Amino acid sequence: MTRKELGVFLLLVALCAIVAIASPQFLSVTNVQNVARLVGTYGIFSIGVGFVIITGGIDLSIGSICALLGVLLSMMLVEWRWPAAVALAAVIALGAGLGAAHGLLVARLRLQPFIVTLCGLLLYRGAARYIAEDSTKGFGTGQGFEWVRALAAGSVGGVPMPFVLMCVVAGLAWVLLHRSVFGRHLFAIGHNAEAARYSGVNTRAVITWAYMLSGILAAFSAIVIAFYTNSISPASHGNFYELYAIAAAVVGGCSLRGGEGSVLGIVMGAALLQVLRNLVNLLDIPGSLDFAVMGAVILVGAAADRLFGRRVRDGNA
Amino acid sequence: MSAVSKQFPGVTALDRVDFHVAAGEIVGLVGENGAGKSTLMKILGGIHRADSGTIALDGVPVGLHGPADAGRLGIGIIHQELEVVETVDVAGNVFLGREPHWAGPLHLLDRRRMETDTERQLARIGAQISPRTIVRRLSTAQKQFVAIARALSMNARLLVLDEPTASLGSTEAERLFAVLQDLRSSGTAIVYISHRLKEIEALADRAAVLRDGRNAGVLHRGEITRDRLVQLMVGRAIQGAPRQAVGTGAREARLRVDRVRTQRYPLAEVSLTVDGGEVLGVAGLIGAGRSELAEAICGVAGLVSGRVLLDGQPLALDSPRDGVRAGICLVPEDRRGRGIIAAMTVRDNLTLPALGSYARFGLVNRSAETSAAEDAATALTVKASSIEAPVATLSGGNQQKVVLGKWLALQPRVLIFDEPTQGVDVGAKAEIHRLIRRLADEGAAVVMISSEIEEIVAESDRVAVMHEGRITGILDRSSSTPESIMQLAIA
Numbered sequence: 001m002t003r004k005e006l007g008v009f010l011l012l013v014a015l016c017a018i019v020a021i022a023s024p025q026f027l028s029v030t031n032v033q034n035v036a037r038l039v040g041t042y043g044i045f046s047i048g049v050g051f052v053i054i055t056g057g058i059d060l061s062i063g064s065i066c067a068l069l070g071v072l073l074s075m076m077l078v079e080w081r082w083p084a085a086v087a088l089a090a091v092i093a094l095g096a097g098l099g100a101a102h103g104l105l106v107a108r109l110r111l112q113p114f115i116v117t118l119c120g121l122l123l124y125r126g127a128a129r130y131i132a133e134d135s136t137k138g139f140g141t142g143q144g145f146e147w148v149r150a151l152a153a154g155s156v157g158g159v160p161m162p163f164v165l166m167c168v169v170a171g172l173a174w175v176l177l178h179r180s181v182f183g184r185h186l187f188a189i190g191h192n193a194e195a196a197r198y199s200g201v202n203t204r205a206v207i208t209w210a211y212m213l214s215g216i217l218a219a220f221s222a223i224v225i226a227f228y229t230n231s232i233s234p235a236s237h238g239n240f241y242e243l244y245a246i247a248a249a250v251v252g253g254c255s256l257r258g259g260e261g262s263v264l265g266i267v268m269g270a271a272l273l274q275v276l277r278n279l280v281n282l283l284d285i286p287g288s289l290d291f292a293v294m295g296a297v298i299l300v301g302a303a304a305d306r307l308f309g310r311r312v313r314d315g316n317a
Numbered sequence: 318m319s320a321v322s323k324q325f326p327g328v329t330a331l332d333r334v335d336f337h338v339a340a341g342e343i344v345g346l347v348g349e350n351g352a353g354k355s356t357l358m359k360i361l362g363g364i365h366r367a368d369s370g371t372i373a374l375d376g377v378p379v380g381l382h383g384p385a386d387a388g389r390l391g392i393g394i395i396h397q398e399l400e401v402v403e404t405v406d407v408a409g410n411v412f413l414g415r416e417p418h419w420a421g422p423l424h425l426l427d428r429r430r431m432e433t434d435t436e437r438q439l440a441r442i443g444a445q446i447s448p449r450t451i452v453r454r455l456s457t458a459q460k461q462f463v464a465i466a467r468a469l470s471m472n473a474r475l476l477v478l479d480e481p482t483a484s485l486g487s488t489e490a491e492r493l494f495a496v497l498q499d500l501r502s503s504g505t506a507i508v509y510i511s512h513r514l515k516e517i518e519a520l521a522d523r524a525a526v527l528r529d530g531r532n533a534g535v536l537h538r539g540e541i542t543r544d545r546l547v548q549l550m551v552g553r554a555i556q557g558a559p560r561q562a563v564g565t566g567a568r569e570a571r572l573r574v575d576r577v578r579t580q581r582y583p584l585a586e587v588s589l590t591v592d593g594g595e596v597l598g599v600a601g602l603i604g605a606g607r608s609e610l611a612e613a614i615c616g617v618a619g620l621v622s623g624r625v626l627l628d629g630q631p632l633a634l635d636s637p638r639d640g641v642r643a644g645i646c647l648v649p650e651d652r653r654g655r656g657i658i659a660a661m662t663v664r665d666n667l668t669l670p671a672l673g674s675y676a677r678f679g680l681v682n683r684s685a686e687t688s689a690a691e692d693a694a695t696a697l698t699v700k701a702s703s704i705e706a707p708v709a710t711l712s713g714g715n716q717q718k719v720v721l722g723k724w725l726a727l728q729p730r731v732l733i734f735d736e737p738t739q740g741v742d743v744g745a746k747a748e749i750h751r752l753i754r755r756l757a758d759e760g761a762a763v764v765m766i767s768s769e770i771e772e773i774v775a776e777s778d779r780v781a782v783m784h785e786g787r788i789t790g791i792l793d794r795s796s797s798t799p800e801s802i803m804q805l806a807i808a
Contacts, residue, residue, distance in 0.1 A: 175680065179680050179681055179683075180676070180679045180680050180681060181672045181673055181676050181679050181680075181681060182679060184665065184669070184672055184681065185672075187661065187665075188658055188661065188665070188669055191658045191659070191660045191661055192654070192657075192658040192659070192660075194654055194655045195654070195655050195656060195657060195658045196658065196669070197636070197637055197638075198617065198637050198647065198649055198655045198656070199637075199641070199669045199670045199723060200637055200638045200640075200641030200642065200670045201638070201669065201670075202636075202638055259660060259661075
């Protein structure tokens with residue numbers, strides 16, 4: 001583990017210990033399962049956004065993609081009666097297409113990632129509401145696609161499926177990011193895109209792929225989330241998810257300037273956020289404060305990292 | 318400054334160094350990279366704090382706690398890494414942090430004073446730049462002028478220049494020397510840091526040499542010669558690379574540039590050939606279009622017209638990637654911005670272009686990669702604590718070796734060096750020259766752009782001289798002398 005990963009890990013362990021002591025319920029099987037389910041769900045798209053952040057970009061469109069694809073998934077399965085496998089493939093392909101479009105706009109047209117994906121955030125939210133006519137969608141009795149529900153929202157041996165899926169995704173992402181040529185190119189571009197280009201790296205293709213992966217993983221978690229909530233109100237479904245993703249990546253050691261970050265860090269970052277939400281729940285803090293608690297803890301953590309980090313550097317000097 | 322010491326993690330940067338400069342004196346400060354010159358000057362500028370030792374100005378000990386203190390005491394420093402704000406105009410940079418303003422609560426900028434004053438300072442060094450130009454649009458040499466104008470406008474009593482001519486052409490450099498001599502006679506104390514020993518010879522009243530963070534000796538005017546300086550700097554005699562006779566056997570024209578016009582000089586056509594095994598030096602003043610030509614040849618910048626042929630085959634070049642794939646590799650002038658990825662390790666930098674060849678199914682074989690990087694680092698004598706060290710921690714010369722090293726695994730057919738030894742110390746410079754020659758001996762066609770005429774003369778088999786986008790002459794070994802090159806460059 002790198003120093004940053006170790007820092008997040010210690011923070012996570014400390015936080016879990018505090019909550020566990022304050023509320024024995026934290027370690028109950030149901031609660032652990034619940035938290036794991038959420039960590040899995042949020043972890044999947046956070047990893048995707050992490051790829052983009054490592055190139056020095058940003059992806060703000062995640063929440064709206066979840067809403068749009070959730071609405072479409074429900075309509076494909078329930079209203080249009082598409083075969084489940086086709087519907088899943090279509091949703092993933094759509095996610096990939098939207099991500100690729102972001103990537104091409106950033107890499108080819110040189111638009112700023114913030115603007116491209118902010119427009120995505122607005123566009124897809126609007127599209128979701130329009131397509132659903134602002135009415136809540138769901139999956140009814142789920143006849144004909146029980147296996148999809150089991151895959152997305154079930155559990156194996158007591159472990160919730162979203163968590164299992166996230167572990168698989170994280171494993172693949174780890175290999176891709178930390179062991180592949182593509183991953184090295186991502187870091188190189190994040191640190192110094194010009195030098196990477198001068199070294200013969202196909203920077204446009206690599207950047208486009210990063211956004212596309214983010215879109216694919218957003219689609220993937222859109223499926224999981226849709227079955228988890230089981231009802232999709234297009235105006236609020238997936239709200240703020242992009243910020244959870246960015247927070248998870250940053251807490252996990254990604255630099256918004258690009259070039260830094262790790263899959264393990266992002267996953268722990270996502271876990272940290274969910275433990276914090278759980279803490280608000282269990283410790284009888286008013287639910288309206290949960291964002292405030294998250295913001296405060298992240299801020300304190302970032303400040304501590306700065307102060308502590310500086311002490312370590314000076315100590316060596 | 319007396320008995321100044323400074324420790325950095327793992328190294329003693331300065332060990333009880335004494336240094337002084339009198340009013341109306343130019344002191345040359347020389348030493349290999351890493352000898353401690355820049356650290357000493359950063360202490361003087363208030364950027365670093367000395368661990369021990371004292372600094373006195375006019376005999377009074379002073380405390381320097383930050384760059385603002387240095388400015389207030391009349392110490393003006395032009396750092397090697399140009400500190401200019403790219404998005405602000407020239408006048409704004411010259412007056413950055415001490416903008417003149419009108420009376421009144423709003424402190425409105427006095428633009429007119431800023432611009433006239435900037436114009437006056439630029440005119441002193443003969444730079445024709447409008448004070449309203451945004452700095453981003455300027456060339457490196459012009460940015461250097463802006464930095465110099467800034468220091469001049471502060472009316473510094475003590476002026477420190479760290480490698481001020483690194484990106485200047487000969488004419489510009491001479492104008493700068495005249496300004497410095499003016500300042501000297503008006504009583505300014507000047508510290509002049511340079512790897513160009515000729516300049517020290519010509520300019521300095523006294524030369525102080527640092528070696529490994531210690532005082533290595535002082536030479537007074539009259540004793541300052543290149544050889545004595547080098548001896549003090551390295552503590553050993555340096556052998557120049559022996560000039561080998563060039564074989565005259567029939568060789569294929571490896572690289573042919575055919576009537577190429579670049580975006581900078583869309584009216585000038587350039588044609589030239591470089592053989593495998595040959596080093597073609599490209600000389601010229603700053604802005605002669607040399608870098609633009611280099612970038613056109615390796616695909617960084619598009620051609621307006623013309624063709625680039627490799628072994629007789631015309632190339633389609635749309636990106637540096639196309640150039641690299643064809644075997645045309647560039648060691649760019651802007652090392653920090655385009656050559657190295659400073660935050661990544663020596664290994665990651667060395668293997669970046671050829672990473673695919675250490676990979677299977679897109680997954681990197683780390684032991685193959687590491688041993689390839691280790692081989693390259695050893696072959697190039699890269700001095701680093703390990704290949705896992707970030708390139709940012711290396712000296713300029715070693716960073717340059719890394720930039721060169723990343724191409725070796727690709728066995729390039731054409732190598733283009735743009736100012737390969739800029740800001741590189743004497744020892745590393747000789748090594749880089751040897752490497753360039755070795756690559757040519759192994760069959761590569763080498764193009765070497767340099768603003769240092771001595772380097773061009775010593776290291777090239779043939780010299781192409783450029784002026785305003787055109788080639789004004791091609792000289793062979795027997796006819797290339799500094800004088801003949803300058804004639805063509807000014808043309």
